[in-house]
Amino acid sequence: MIKWIQQLFSSSTIENKTDNMKKFLIVGLGNIGAEYVNTRHNIGFKVLDFFARKEGLSFETVKLGALAEYKFKGRTFFLLKPNTYMNLSGKAVKYWMDKENIPVENILVITDDLNLTFGAIRIRSKGSDGGHNGLKNINLVLNTNMYPRFRFGISDEFKKGKQVDYVLGEWTAEEEAKLPERYEMAAEIIKSFGTAGLELTMTSYNGK
Template sequence: MKWLTNLFAKKEQEPLDPMKKFLIAGLGNPGAEYVNTRHNIGFKILDRIVQQEGLSWQVAKLGMVAEYKLKGRTLILLKPNTYMNLSGKAIKYWLDKENIPKENLLVVTDDLNIPFGTIRIKAKGTDGGHNGLKNTQLLLNSSEYPRFRFGISDEFKKGQQVSYVLGEWGDDEKAKLPERLDKSADAIREFTLSGLANTMSTFNGK
C-alpha cells in the first residue's frame, strides 16, 4: 500500500490550477449620442467580442457586464456607465468584487498619438493625457496595469481635439473598422490565453 500512500502525498503536493479570471474594461461614454464616436472604441471592441461569441450584456453595478468563458479562463467584460472621466470607479469596483489581480486587468482605450487602427499594448505607463486612464490610475493608486490602446490618429485642426475625439468615424475609417475590431478581439483573447509578453510581440504595431 506504500505506492497508494505516495500517490496521495504527491496529489496533495500538486498545486491546484484554479480557473483564471480577467477583467477586460473597454472605456467609453454611455448614451446613444456616443455610440459611434472615436472615444468609444473601447466599448465597440468589447461589443465585437460579445457579438462574435453570442453573449449578451447585463445591466450591473457601475456598468454593463458580460461573462465570457474561454479555455479555462473567465473574462469579465465591462463597459463602465460612469462616463469616461470616472472610469476608474467601475474598474476598481469590479476588480475588488471578482478578486482579480491588476496584472489580469486590461483597459481598452482610444489613443490620439497612434495611427488609425494600430494596436499598442503595454504592461504599464502614464495616462498620456487620457482622462479614463488618469482616473483609473488615481483610484488603483498605480500605473502598473496592462492597457490596450487603439489608434484614432490626430487628423484634426488646432483647437478641434475635443470635437474630433467625440466625433464619429470618417467614411474611410468606417470601411476599415470591422477588420480592426476583429484584430483587436483576437488580441484580447491572446492576452488571456498566452500572456502579456506574447500578445505584445504578436499584435503591437499591427
C-alpha cells in the same frame, strides 16, 4: 492534527490564487448615451460589443456598468463597459476587480489614442495616462499605472483647438470601412491576453 489543518488551509489558499489568476477583467472605455455610440472616444465599448456579438454573449446591466462573461480554455473573461462616464472609469474598474478578486496584472484596459495612426495597436504592461481622462482616473483610483492597456489609434487629424470635437466626433466613411478588420484583431488580442499572456500578445500584435 494542527499540521494537517495548516496544510489544508495552505492548499486551499494556493487553489484560490490559481483560480483568481484564471480570471480576467477586460475593460472597454467609453461614454454612455446615444450621442456617443459611434464616436472615436468610444472605441473601447465598440471592441467589446463586437467581441460579444462574435461569441454570442449578452451584456447585463450591473453595478457601475454593463458586464458580459466569457469562458475560454479554462479562463473566465469579464467584459466591462463602465457606465460612470469616461472621467470616473476607475470607480467601476476597482469595484469589479475587488468583487471578482482579479489581480491588477489580469486587467486589460482598451482605450483610444490620439498619438497613434488610425487603427494602429499598442499593448503595454504599464504607462502614463497620456492625457486620457479615463486612464487618468483609473491610475488615481488604483493608485498605480502598472496595469496592461490596449491602445487603439484614432490619429490626430484635427485642427488646433478642435481636439474635443474630434475625439467626440464620429468616424469617417473610410475609417468605418476599415474598422471590422481591426475589431477582428482586437478580439484575437483579448483571447491571447488571457491564454498566451501579455508578453507574447505584445510580441504578436504590437505594430500590426
